[in-house]
Amino acid sequence: MYSSIPKGLTDFTLLVEKGTNAVITNKYNPFYYHGALPQYYLWVLYLSGLLLFAYYIPTIDNAYFSENLVNAWTSVNYITNTIPMGGVIRGIHRYAGDAMVITIVLHALRVWVTDRYRQYRWVQWVTGVILLFMVLFIGQTGYYLVWDERSLVLTRMTVSALAALPIVGPGLAAWFLNGSAITNLTLSNFLFIHIGLSFTLLFGLWLHYVRMTRPVLTPPPAINYLLTAVLLLVVFAYPITSGKMADINTTPTSFDIDWFFLFPYYLLAHMDLTVYWVVIIAASLALMLVPFPSLYKAAHPVEAAEVVLSKCVGCRLCSLDCPYQAIEMVPAPAGSRFKLLATVMPYRCSGCGVCVGACAFDAIDLPNLLDSDVTAQIKAMAEAQ
Ligand code: HEM
Ligand code: SF4
Ligand code: SF4
Incomplete structure (x- = not known):
């Protein structure tokens, strides 16, 4: 039977799982909730996002003539520094996003290493890859929303990258900016993409689960409490701050990178635009096609009932x-x-x-x-x- 997984790796994973069972019993073994962990963080993101949304103003200038909530940047600062627990909610939203990416990658590795990703499971794999890309893009749009200098650099880098695509490029860049330049409408578009795509994830998840009768969707409460406690620890240990407010008349060049969401921008900054798109498209296709060699190489080795x-x-x-x-x-x-x-x-x-x-x-x-x-x-x- 075709398999691309080194056997040693599978054996090692199963050994670690067994060892974990011996210490905390299989009921609490996180290896058995690998798919439920990103799902847990998704609920946390929806809830914390809803609270942030209540005060967020998606404009680059004072379009609503408000005293405190002047624009996106000041509204984010108002949430962080003035609203009780606002900074904590913002931290929860940021770090739950990072944790979701980490747990998605671990989940994908777990299903690959234990050979639970191909044949009759290819739909789960392909929809999983699409979900991963969606989550990454949603996280990136979250970074644009803060509207600090990093948001401005990322927005401009995205526009140049999109515009470089043949045929569809200029249209995509105009769609992204919601016009031909950065305006208030740009930020409302970012907010629309961020929230709209977050809820579209539910449809993607439905496709991900549709071929499974009883997917394990929730970890036991004890694991939920532990995950929440760790999240809060990180939130208090590393409080979130914004950079300087974006000014579209300036050209900031450097920014702090969040490796979980922003690594494509690192590539973008160090690669020719054409090479960048070739690498991104080839890597995405390769990831998507991982389950397929077995389909033609082993001509359905499963003996169906x-x-x-x-x-x-x-x-x-x-x-x-x-x-x-x-x-x-x-x-x-x-x-x-x-x-x-x-x-x-x-x-x-x-x-x-x-x-x-x-x-x-x-x-x-x-x-x-x-x-x-x-x-x-x-x-x-x-x-x-
Ligand atoms: C938003 C992100 C994701 C969530 C919330 C999620 C959630 C889940 C859940 C709850 C299950 C059922 C697990 C079980 O019952 O044991 C599952 C199965 C599966 N997922 Fe994901 N997943 C996500 C992304 C991915 C990604 C990125 C991949 C791979 C690239 C992937 C591949 C699979 C496969 C192949 C299965 C079937 C495993 C089996 O039958 O044992 N998923 N997923
Ligand atoms: S195959 Fe057996 S279990 Fe299935 S519907 Fe027919 S009689 Fe019932
Ligand atoms: S062997 Fe029977 S229960 Fe198992 S997947 Fe096939 S049809 Fe379903």
Whole structure:
């Protein structure tokens, strides 16, 4: 069977997981909640973002003639320094974003290293890569919103990079700026992209989960408390501040980089624009295509389950139990005593055999592991003892 994963790496990961079980039991082992961890941070981001949104003013000048909330930069400063716990909420929002990126990368590594990313799981992988890119872009738009000197540099770098793309470039740059230059409308566009894309993530997540019957979406409360405590520790240890207010008549050049979200800007600053786009597009495609060599190299090595139509009574038990949503209930042919029949979608089937155990009518089998063979093997083992 094709596999691109060094076996030593898989063995090592499983050994660490086992070791963690021995110390904190499998109930609290974070390895078993690798997908639930970024999901947890997403909820934290929604909640903290909602509170920031209440005071954020998406303009570069005093378009609303407000005393304290003059523009984006002053409103962020007002949130940080004047509103009770505002700085803490801002810190939670910033660091939960970083933590989400870290946990997404760990989650992707975990599914890759344990070979749970290809064949019938390719949809999860491809949607996962798209989710990762969306999260990175949402985080970057968050940095534009602060409207300090870093925001200005990032905005200008993004406009130059987009404009350099053939055919669509000028249109994309104008869409990004919401016009031909930086104006108040630019910041409302950034806010719209930041919030709009954050909620579009939910649709992406639905696609990510649609082929899993019972995805583990929440860690146990104890892990949630621990994650919250660590987040708060970081928030108080490293309070968030803004840089100097952006002035579109100046040309700041340097800025502090947040490696979790802003690393593409590091590349952008050190590469020719054409090389930058070639590297970004090639790396994204390569990441997206990781699960696919197995599809043509091993020509579906999974032995999909098969329904014995003459025995199926349409009770649905197999389809409710199937972990990969691989069994569809279809109307039974005219004249049948039953209303429904189970049908296996072979491209979704993992060959796990759960359905075989679920069926009380001996009506579903794995072709190379018939019920009668398994029973005979168990009997033989029992007799041998
Ligand atoms: C917003 C980001 C993401 C969230 C919230 C998320 C969440 C989850 C969750 C909750 C599961 C179910 C895990 C389980 O039940 O054990 C899962 C499965 C999976 N995810 Fe993600 N994921 C994200 C991004 C990614 C990325 C970036 C990749 C890979 C590039 C990825 C690949 C997969 C795969 C292959 C599975 C199936 C694993 C299996 O069946 O054991 N995900 N994801
Ligand atoms: S073997 Fe059965 S339960 Fe397992 S994935 Fe295939 S159809 Fe679903
Ligand atoms: S559990 Fe068995 S009898 Fe029931 S729908 Fe599935 S295959 Fe048919």
